[in-house]
Amino acid sequence: xxxxxxxxxxxxxxxxxxxxxxxEIADEAAHPxxxxxxxxxxxxxxxxxxxxxxxxxxxxLYEKGDFKLAFNAxxxxxxxxxxxxxxxxxxxxxxxxxxxxxxxxxxxxxxxDFDEGMKVxxxxxxxxxxxxxxxxxxxxxFNAGQAKRRLEDFAQAWHYYRLAIGILLPLTVKQGNYxxxxxxxxxxxxxxxxxxxxxxxxxxxxxNLTQAMELYESALVHAKAIEGNKDFSVGTTLNCIGxxxxxxxxxxxxxxxxxxxxxxxxxxxxxxxxSKAVATTLNNFGRVMVQQEDFDTALKHYExxxxxxxxxxxxxxxxxxxxxxxxxxxxxxRGMFDNALVLYREFLRVALDKLSKDHRDxxxxxxxxxxxxxxxxxxxxxxxxxxxSLRVGRAxxxxxxxxxxMLLNRLGNFYFEREEFGSALEAYKxxxxxxxxxxxxxxxxxxxxxxNIAEIQRQKGKxxxxxxxxxxxxxxxxxxxxxxxxxxxxxxxxxxxxxxQMGLPVHALRYMQEALVMRRSVLGDNHLEVGNxxxxxxxxxxxxxxxxxxxxxxxxxxxxxxxxxxxDDRDTSFTLYNVGLCHQLTGNTTSAIAxxxxxxxxxxxxxxxxxxxxxxxxxxxxxxxxxxxxxxKALSxxxxxxxxERNLLSKExxxxxxxxxxxxxxxxxxxxxxxxxxxAFTESARLFREAGMSIHTVTVTGLRIHAAEFTPAAASx
Numbered sequence: 001x002x003x004x005x006x007x008x009x010x011x012x013x014x015x016x017x018x019x020x021x022x023x024e025i026a027d028e029a030a031h032p033x034x035x036x037x038x039x040x041x042x043x044x045x046x047x048x049x050x051x052x053x054x055x056x057x058x059x060x061l062y063e064k065g066d067f068k069l070a071f072n073a074x075x076x077x078x079x080x081x082x083x084x085x086x087x088x089x090x091x092x093x094x095x096x097x098x099x100x101x102x103x104x105x106x107x108x109x110x111x112x113d114f115d116e117g118m119k120v121x122x123x124x125x126x127x128x129x130x131x132x133x134x135x136x137x138x139x140x141x142f143n144a145g146q147a148k149r150r151l152e153d154f155a156q157a158w159h160y161y162r163l164a165i166g167i168l169l170p171l172t173v174k175q176g177n178y179x180x181x182x183x184x185x186x187x188x189x190x191x192x193x194x195x196x197x198x199x200x201x202x203x204x205x206x207x208n209l210t211q212a213m214e215l216y217e218s219a220l221v222h223a224k225a226i227e228g229n230k231d232f233s234v235g236t237t238l239n240c241i242g243x244x245x246x247x248x249x250x251x252x253x254x255x256x257x258x259x260x261x262x263x264x265x266x267x268x269x270x271x272x273x274x275s276k277a278v279a280t281t282l283n284n285f286g287r288v289m290v291q292q293e294d295f296d297t298a299l300k301h302y303e304x305x306x307x308x309x310x311x312x313x314x315x316x317x318x319x320x321x322x323x324x325x326x327x328x329x330x331x332x333x334r335g336m337f338d339n340a341l342v343l344y345r346e347f348l349r350v351a352l353d354k355l356s357k358d359h360r361d362x363x364x365x366x367x368x369x370x371x372x373x374x375x376x377x378x379x380x381x382x383x384x385x386x387x388x389s390l391r392v393g394r395a396x397x398x399x400x401x402x403x404x405x406m407l408l409n410r411l412g413n414f415y416f417e418r419e420e421f422g423s424a425l426e427a428y429k430x431x432x433x434x435x436x437x438x439x440x441x442x443x444x445x446x447x448x449x450x451x452n453i454a455e456i457q458r459q460k461g462k463x464x465x466x467x468x469x470x471x472x473x474x475x476x477x478x479x480x481x482x483x484x485x486x487x488x489x490x491x492x493x494x495x496x497x498x499x500x501q502m503g504l505p506v507h508a509l510r511y512m513q514e515a516l517v518m519r520r521s522v523l524g525d526n527h528l529e530v531g532n533x534x535x536x537x538x539x540x541x542x543x544x545x546x547x548x549x550x551x552x553x554x555x556x557x558x559x560x561x562x563x564x565x566x567x568d569d570r571d572t573s574f575t576l577y578n579v580g581l582c583h584q585l586t587g588n589t590t591s592a593i594a595x596x597x598x599x600x601x602x603x604x605x606x607x608x609x610x611x612x613x614x615x616x617x618x619x620x621x622x623x624x625x626x627x628x629x630x631x632x633k634a635l636s637x638x639x640x641x642x643x644x645e646r647n648l649l650s651k652e653x654x655x656x657x658x659x660x661x662x663x664x665x666x667x668x669x670x671x672x673x674x675x676x677x678x679x680a681f682t683e684s685a686r687l688f689r690e691a692g693m694s695i696h697t698v699t700v701t702g703l704r705i706h707a708a709e710f711t712p713a714a715a716s717x
Contacts, residue, residue, distance in 0.1 A: 050080060071148060200219065216244065235266030242255075242258075318351065324343040357392070373385065390411060458501070492515035535554065615649075616641075
């Protein structure tokens, strides 16, 4: 027994009157109704024995799983202590109607299947003859609530717990059964900790996170005061508060992280490094690290939790499977697709046996597997899983649910990648209708979907519609993030690019320059998004033949991308290619060659040796070598480009092949290789004709050549 509890036994009427900022200790003297209980309860005969015996018998029944008989015995014991409680329960029927459980389609409801560490106190409590009378009554009510909870009569359980708390603390119950706890009054009876915990868990189950947070925070204060700062009860309560912060908002992730960190330290010390409680908190910790997009740390926590749960729960347990799923998500984010697939399928193996086949998490994991198959270009199976995921999601959550909209967006992304813009647009629009019904108008998901629809319109060449959707998204961004934000700058940047596509460079420059100023202001001069805008601006100036300005912009963009992405990134090499184009036009062949050679190295590293982008770089490199007078290297580059083009572009773009063949003819001409020259020019003319172009398109060292020179007779001559 703790020192403070012993103090209570010896000083039953002790009370500290609270001043501003001080704490009161509540006991029966604080409540007139408790004085009657005290005077009528000091009995030393059969009644006391019956109460203790009834509670003990009820506990045995409870532990055997006979919760109905256990409840009857607990209720009888409650009535023997104070029959007024039974009357209170009878008059509470109208109040209980206010407490409705969440629909089975809700996210919170489906969390019940998994252990987040929210259900800590599931056992009943014994009573002893020397227990304080207040604690005795509260314990009997708590036990009755426990039996009701196991019978899944959560409304009655809530009311028994609430009556018990009302004995220990002065509280106010408002409309909707909301409990207002006094901020400066505490009790020293230890039963208050499981009572507050279980009330908090029921509020969480109902989806009332605000009420749950108040109850768990009160539990934390009492646990620290009664049991000490390093007690198991403190650790579990910190875990519960961390879970609530996690579910409240990603903005609360730092608070959640702090709670889980402190909880882990306590639970490792009190339960052991490899305990179930530690595994649960590690799993929760991993989720909040995902929220912060720290996937490496998340995976570290998940793998530790998975190892503990594999050994303590077994591989057929749903909580083991849940951690496998979570670890799979982090592997997925890190691009470790095969490893992620193994864990996703492990989750499905268990979940399809333990859960409803139309469970929310089954929909999510099917969608995640589909995303990986999409990445692996296994499109037929990916589409099948996206559709099944959507069916399961609708069955689990209903047709009008935010997560169903998310599944529709993923399906839209799949169609977008496949350039099936009509199907993509249909999926995005259906998702948008749902989001506008169930989310705030400025919710980030609404903004993303509007942007997706805008991009589809842009890809279809419907620029006015694209701008309209992007402007709507930008208006919501302005309301949500403020007029000067990275999100608004991003929208301005895209609107500028669309105006450029429309052939309106002046408008494009205005939007993109505004985006650049905003991004520099909000993100700093060296941010990657600043580099992206610089590249867009450089492209516009390049096309307007303002090469000096374009070179400046491309060079700064390259510096930023090189710093953030490294030398082997595709975007870095793309910008360097643009720098090379500027050097080529200004006659700086040495710098142009260096840029194109480095671009070629990265492209081969990233894309392989046969990609069409490599043929473009080889062609430009051939041009520069030719201008520099190195005909051997120029010819080698053009021939390598031609080989790729013949394999990839001969049918869809014969003009490209003809252009390269034309340049090969010019190199042979410069080398005085007449037969090879004529063969190249003849083939070039044939390909231009095949492309629907005039054979006059063929040029010889910058001059148009007469058509007769490429007739078969002239060629043979």
